[in-house]
Amino acid sequence: MRVAHLTLGDFRNYGAAELPLSAGPNLIVGRNGQGKTNLVEAIAYFATLRSHRVTGDTALIRAGQQSAIVRMRVRSGDREVRLELQLNQGRANRAQVNGNSVRPREVTRWFSAVAFAPEDLIIVRGEPSGRRRFLDDALLARHPVAAGALADYDRVVRQRTSLLKSARSRGQSALATLPVWDDQLVEFGVQIMLARRELVRDLGGPLHDHYQELVGSDHAPTLRVVESVVEAIPQSDVSRETLSIESSANVSRETLAAQFREALALLRSREIDRGVTLVGPHRDDLALSLNGLPVKGYASHGESWSFALSLKLALAELLRAESTAGDPVIILDDVFAELDSMRRARLMSAVENYEQVIVTAAVESDVPNDVPWRRMRISAGKVQHDADAGIDVGVSEDRDNTEGATVRGSATPSQGPGSSPFEEDE
Template sequence: MYIKKISLKNFRNYEFLETEFSPNINVFIGKNAQGKTNLLESFFVLALARSHRTSDDKDLIKWGQDFARINARIEKNTNSEKLELIISKAGKKAKANNLEQKKLSNYVGNLNIVLFAPEDLNLIKGNPTQRRRFLDMEIGQISRSYLSNFSQFKKILRQRNNYLKQLQKKVTKDKIYLDVLTDQIAAFGTEIIVERKKFLKKLEIYMQSMHTKLTEDKESLKILYKTNSFDASLDDKEKIYNDLKNNYHKNYDKEIRAGTTMLGPQRDDIAFLINKRDVSDFGSQGQQRTVILSMKLAEVELIKDVIGDYPVLLLDDVLSELDENRQTQLLKAIEDNIQTFITTTSIDGVNKEIVKNPQIYNVDGGRIIKSREENN
């Protein structure tokens, strides 16, 4: 799939923009703070109905305006689609082929995106929240059932936390309603956990293949699902549910004292092992970057396997963060296969021996000038 055309209205520093793109390599060149990352963010928001940079949708709306709008024409193997997302103080409104989508979970997945940004290089060393967010966004792109279950889980989690606070403050002593909420949160939590584990098994297979190439078969890679909520060795849905629910009941007193839910997928984590050692603790910076690069390339292939079409790849000022070998491996992997958007402050940051005939755009103060196709 590829983004053929996009139109922005009041998005970040773009008052209005309408332009078409190459189905191959598109390079945005400009100084910092001119709108390169904002443009890639608009693609991401259009795809997932949320930003990777902010949790406050108001940040996406140009200062002094009431709304932001993103329109795009998406070309796929089998069809062409028109997508629209409007962001306002009242919330978000999404349309696919001019039909309003009542649930955002029914909208997400019409455009598939893989983003590689400098902050992703901190994914391994960062906190568990970052890794859970990665899981939730990537699985949500290819599984609407995951989005639906995750939405229900968050709703019940809020209700359960509020009730635990009431029990903590002795506003109520009735644990029957806590039992009801516990059964519900265990059921939806199990659905999330099962999909996460299935996704990670697939991702691990693709990552192992990529990692072997990047390290010339010198390192073995594994992904570990880390949890205190249930026996992590379990894969059977019913066994996970029973184990999770039993652990909730065993920890009632602790949770009431804390006034919050202490178990469940909202507390779980993942780890990447190189030669059976956690790369976050024992890996060099080079090894950590190789793992992230393997992950991003694996995401591309996994999405292709699931939906039958390559996703759009966004490389936000990341080439300068990679050494020549890793940059070469990345660019070779996307050659002639994937629509790719690259942001950089200079065309010198793009390997011209590998990237053939990129479409060049100059970005300056929320304006874009399509300059030429760079011939090598």
């Protein structure tokens, strides 16, 4: 899979921009603040429907405008699909696939990318919310249908929490509908928990291998989901320590649902007192370790960076193995500046065989020079192409055809149906 062309309208600092891209390694060079990261941010947005830099879409719309348009042509073999998103101020976003209106989350079925950025250090050094975000973005990449369960779960948590807060002022009568919200919390929460367990299980081996390749030594990196549901049940103290990742991923939906309900019952009075939903995937964490010690607080800056990069490389390998439409697009946003020369070479070696790699850099000497780059330069929001870029800069199709696109072959979603813990929504 690769991005053939990106078109921006009123996105970030771009009033209008056209970015043709080729297969293989693409290098976007520009001084800080010129807009190179905005380009790859727009590409990555199609994979997760959110920015890796900010919360919410408001900052993505150019100042003074009410909406932004992002169009992308994606190719897989001889097939091509055209994706379009309209990000709106104060109203729902809109989306199209090949000129047909769809729900925005449908576009994630057609495009897969793994982005590496300086912000990824938050995964290993930041708060649990950053690790939950990594897990959920990874679930969306692996199972695009997860978007429905994640959105429904978030809605239920908000509604249930609002109900718990109202009980403090209105009394127990306000809790008459709480069992209904409990049922939905368990239904969607169990889907997410099972999918996260499977993800963590399947990332373990590739994480170990990529860390060893990147660093040149075996520091035994491991990861484990820390679940608030399991933590809340006292009698699970022993099993929590002894249950393997493999076994936890194979727990039945019914067993996990029963545990979830038990945890809710145990914490019912505390939830009412505090007006907060205390258990569920929104309260979980991802425990990351090197040589048996937590990465956060014990690992050096270099080790932390290597862990974060290896985790993303593991995800890319997993998506590559499972996709029906080819490799995920690899995005390296200003990452090489954070690495020494050895890690730069090893990181490039790990991704160079992917169908498309898009790299941004402020200083061209930061990136390995033995790579056949297709170079583009960004200055004050303008895209300039090197004469030897070897890519087609014709943009008439994207610029003129706003309702439909020429589709070559029969485009298919990036991820096949496969085995998924998520129920397909209508």
